[in-house]
Amino acid sequence: MAGKEGRRVPDASPKRAPPRRLRLSDREAVTHGLRQSFWGDLHHHAVTARWPAFFIGAALVFVLCNLCFATLYMLGDDPVANARPGAFLDYFFFSMETFATVGYGDMHPRTPYGHAVAAIGAFIGVCALAVTTGLIFTRFTQPRARVLFARAPVVAMFDGAKTLMIRFANERHNVIVDASARLWLMRSEYSKEGVFYRRFLRLALTRDESPMFALSWTIMHVIDEASPLHGWTAQDFAESDASLILIFEGHDETASQTLRARRDYPIADTLYGRDYVDIMDLSETGLVSIDYSRFHDTREAAQPLA
Template identity: 25%
Template structure:
């Protein structure tokens, strides 16, 4: 048995363990976790629609729209298409009933098709109610998605293990891709490792500076690798063995939206560059203005000499 970060690791599970390589936190900030046994209840639908992708939301809305009109078209057929005034004789009965349902559900009402008789009017009453409720829900979901702050934090492609005088540091950079002002920024960094039984262990990484009042340029987040750090004397091979991943949580206040924003990111063990440092991402022009280039946020250079040894 070997000891790593104070945890026992059984070499006998190595083959199955080494075949598992998926990251925990995806680049878009979503967790790479599938939950089993949870139930999607009716009152969870709004929350689900608020976070589902735009493509899937569009398909859900289209499917709901077609399904409702299909069901009511069948009801109108059962009640008798002859009870609908103004039907098109060139269309089959089903399509007359379907298009009448569309006009009723959307409250378009061109004035050509109209219901006649108690049964058909009762069906129209029910469909009109569902139309109001359905469009209210869809409008709320769409408004909620568009009004929600859409943060665009750019992270450096790699986190670096950089030698400095007196030891090493873990560092990465981030910047605001929008022109809006972000204020009262805070960042938290966790190191997560996995043992041979797939159990995850988490370690808080202390930062030189965990907050900034203003965020106009890039921010280099630095974790000193001291004796108290879980990264102290750790090699790249050990990080790979434990499927190490650095999880980043950033939060702040967006002046444009007037809301607090959150952003998540991660660096896996194979996205750590050793013995490297960041190049300067901004310059000063002839007028004295600071010119910050987002394209240079990812640029690094190797550290040579005594520090890299």
């Protein structure tokens, strides 16, 4: 729009950010209007990128920086000794040696201009090495739990009560102390005013803590009168759009770090009237044998659901 003096007035309205498609557990969502800045959140991208992408990105930055400095050397008047005049590759490899602080000695700056460019390159190289080392250290030291979750929850009778059960195991077989588990039910609801919202309901567990977690653990939620799932039938489970969120936390004795793991289940995937196959056998000598090849297997519940 033109102003009174004929000058163009920039549009004050911000540009709309392109939509982003996100995967949230078993659902997909599309976000609008939130501008994402790659450079403003570079640390997050560097830490969460896959290892091949991380190293490819680091190599590209390294090569591009040295290409820029090789161009700067080309602009000088024979700034590097023992480099062929006008030989871009000589300047490029000299820049790489300076960045990496190798210093073979065959080529070295011999003019004030060459020394200035080399000093800037060495400073950037030292900083880049420190940043890269820090990022690699951060990526390696991130605590990651190796927890195997069952593919689907089950609902069966246990101790005379209808019970929702989820089994998970420690794939590392090391000792995780002060282990805890929390189970949440996430469902869609409408307020009295007709406003749509998500409600999170904590499901009480018969045992939500364990002093040691090394093999497997089956958490149980009794579906009684106090349970949000009270009165649900197999059809209710199959037709519901709610989700179960299981959060595990514990302290790894080996790494001295707190570990967390999460698994989301569409509640429609719950196997109603089925129970997990027992994976633990006890020999006559007292040796415990665990068969993880049957970890996800289920069977018809021994007692029909009430």
